[in-house]
Amino acid sequence: MTTTTKPTTRHTTPAALELLAALPLEDGTRWGERAEGFQLSDARAVLDTGGPRRHYLLRGRGMSKTTDVGALVLVLLLTEAPGGSQSHIYAADEEQAELTLDAMRGFIDRAQLGAQLRVAASSVTNTSTGATVTVETSDGASAFGKRPWLQVVDELAVWANRSNARTLWSAIVSAVPKVPGGRLIVITTAGSPTGVGAKVWAEAELSAHWHTSKHPGPAPWWSDDDIEATRTALSASEWRRLILCEFAEGDDALTTPEDVEAAIRPGSAVLPKRTGIEYVAALDVGTRRDLTALVVGHAEQRDAGRVVVIDRVLSWRPGEGKGGRVDLAEVEAATQRVCREYGAKLRFDRMQAEQLTSNLARNGIRTEEFIFSSAGANRLGRLLWGSLRDRALELPDNDELRAEFLAVRLVETGPGTVKLQNPLGTHDDIVTAVGMVVADLTERPAPRPGSIIMPGETVVLGAADPGLAAARRRAVAQLPLAAFRARYEHAKLDPATANRLAAAQSLDGRARRR
Numbered sequence: 001m002t003t004t005t006k007p008t009t010r011h012t013t014p015a016a017l018e019l020l021a022a023l024p025l026e027d028g029t030r031w032g033e034r035a036e037g038f039q040l041s042d043a044r045a046v047l048d049t050g051g052p053r054r055h056y057l058l059r060g061r062g063m064s065k066t067t068d069v070g071a072l073v074l075v076l077l078l079t080e081a082p083g084g085s086q087s088h089i090y091a092a093d094e095e096q097a098e099l100t101l102d103a104m105r106g107f108i109d110r111a112q113l114g115a116q117l118r119v120a121a122s123s124v125t126n127t128s129t130g131a132t133v134t135v136e137t138s139d140g141a142s143a144f145g146k147r148p149w150l151q152v153v154d155e156l157a158v159w160a161n162r163s164n165a166r167t168l169w170s171a172i173v174s175a176v177p178k179v180p181g182g183r184l185i186v187i188t189t190a191g192s193p194t195g196v197g198a199k200v201w202a203e204a205e206l207s208a209h210w211h212t213s214k215h216p217g218p219a220p221w222w223s224d225d226d227i228e229a230t231r232t233a234l235s236a237s238e239w240r241r242l243i244l245c246e247f248a249e250g251d252d253a254l255t256t257p258e259d260v261e262a263a264i265r266p267g268s269a270v271l272p273k274r275t276g277i278e279y280v281a282a283l284d285v286g287t288r289r290d291l292t293a294l295v296v297g298h299a300e301q302r303d304a305g306r307v308v309v310i311d312r313v314l315s316w317r318p319g320e321g322k323g324g325r326v327d328l329a330e331v332e333a334a335t336q337r338v339c340r341e342y343g344a345k346l347r348f349d350r351m352q353a354e355q356l357t358s359n360l361a362r363n364g365i366r367t368e369e370f371i372f373s374s375a376g377a378n379r380l381g382r383l384l385w386g387s388l389r390d391r392a393l394e395l396p397d398n399d400e401l402r403a404e405f406l407a408v409r410l411v412e413t414g415p416g417t418v419k420l421q422n423p424l425g426t427h428d429d430i431v432t433a434v435g436m437v438v439a440d441l442t443e444r445p446a447p448r449p450g451s452i453i454m455p456g457e458t459v460v461l462g463a464a465d466p467g468l469a470a471a472r473r474r475a476v477a478q479l480p481l482a483a484f485r486a487r488y489e490h491a492k493l494d495p496a497t498a499n500r501l502a503a504a505q506s507l508d509g510r511a512r513r514r
Contacts, residue, residue, distance in 0.1 A: 016047045016079045023071050024110040031071055038215040039068055045211045046072050046185060049080070052211040054176060056204045057187040058157075060217025061230075061242040065187045069152060070103025072185070073133055076150060077124065078116065081131035085179070087150035088136045090143075090172060092159050097135045098122070100154060104133070140167030147178045150185070157188040157197025157247070160414060169196050190240075192412070193247040201247070216245040235385070235410060235418070250412020254381075254420065254431070255388040260405050262391055269396040271311040279311070279344035282370070282436035283335055284429040285328070285352040291400070292316040292326045293429040294335055296342050297437040299444075308387060308438050309394045312338065313401055315430060332356050339365045347436040370436045377419040380435040381410050383442050384420075393438065404431045 021032025042057050059065050091097035108117050118125045123134040159165040176182045191197050204210035218227045240246040281296045297310040316326045345366040348357045361367045387393040407426040410418050422428035
């Protein structure tokens with residue numbers, strides 16, 4: 001871990017440092033007992049009464065940002081905040097800002113400081129001096145006019161690069177000189193190089209009015225297993241931003257040539273339908289410049305784990321003789337034929353194919369919309385990326401498919417959210433359709449030996465309780481035959497209990513017929 005801190009002359013109040021060091025952590029140890037060198041260095045700088053009053057603390061993920069800033073704000077409120085002063089905590093949203101207040105509440109409870117500090121829903125007040133810290137909204141316009149003594153800005157680098165965020169930052173930074181001795185603490189991971197956080201960091205590093213420190217991860221208390229698991233879970237650009245504190249573009253290749261080749265199965269590009277398998281199809285429609293793609297897949301359990309198998313891929317290019325359009329009537333007919341052949345449910349994007357899928361539904365095809373919201377696109381992209389990385393996806397040997405997977409990128413759209421994006425002149429329609437199948441099959445229980453596969457659900461026998469209470473058995477035995485199946489599916493009985501109940505139900509049915 002490389003640490004950089006601008007040198008300053010220290011005038012730290014001893015009482016403030018002593019109080020900080022004595023604060024109890026959740027495990028019962030004291031902050032001073034557990035603090036690493038970088039934490040002590042940042043604390044001394046923030047509590048320094050003679051150094052810069054503006055602080056930009058850049059740390060990797062999991063490096064005690066929220067806990068430390070909560071402790072520092074609490075100490076400042078008790079030792080240095082002027083009587084009656086107002087201080088504010090800002091973040092991308094009010095819920096994020098509440099995390100700092102939650103950290104303060106934890107210290108107050110554990111240190112039994114309730115007599116000195118009054119905790120309200122969104123504020124903490126020094127009962128002796130009246131100095132208060134309040135969680136604020138993220139509204140830029142309402143931030144003007146305030147006269148804060150201390151302002152805390154949490155995760156500035158992940159604020160959306162929009163006018164409200166820029167307005168809010170302008171209000172915050174321009175308020176520092178309003179109150180004598182006013183202070184500003186920014187604590188954040190890195191983010192986009194074009195965001196507000198990157199711009200402020202670049203200016204602060206060169207300014208004598210700012211104290212800056214950069215402490216990349218991984219955190220020194222992470223185990224090797226933690227580091228490996230986190231590195232595996234993050235994309236390359238996420239690792240650089242969130243762990244290494246680099247302001248990097250959130251744009252990565254979805255996969256590598258090695259991972260694509262590992263996913264390609266040799267032999268037939270089309271796998272025939274097998275009995276006892278539940279299939280899912282997905283349709284991504286493009287009419288003019290894009291392809292239209294239809295894929296069918298299923299999930300199966302193998303020795304190495306669960307794998308999503310893509311059984312078949314069909315694609316259509318805009319035709320020269322059809323006004324440069326894909327023939328949607330041909331797509332509809334092929335989709336109906338394939339879904340019936342495999343008994344597959346169809347996933348689709350309503351914005352692309354509402355009329356086409358309505359026609360299919362009227363003709364008996366089960367359809368289910370895949371919602372391409374920010375959350376839906378993020379889920380699809382991450383699941384697809386993870387399945388390729390983990391060798392949990394099998395693809396047919398298809399040149400168009402291979403080209404798309406090697407071209408598509410995973411682009412960050414916001415803090416922690418990504419989506420698929422195809423560079424100019426390339427396509428992502430097959431990849432998107434495969435992603436819908438992966439998302440559908442990955443988010444349901446894995447079939448196990450003894451499972452009954454039914455449309456839309458998987459019923460696992462012998463997966464839960466070994467039996468039922470006697471009263472429940474009697475109640476179930478009195479159910480009419482039509483209700484027994486539904487109750488059986490939800491109860492997940494073991495085979496022995498199920499057989500007893502089935503026998504009782506059979507007797508009950510014969511009695512009713514007599």
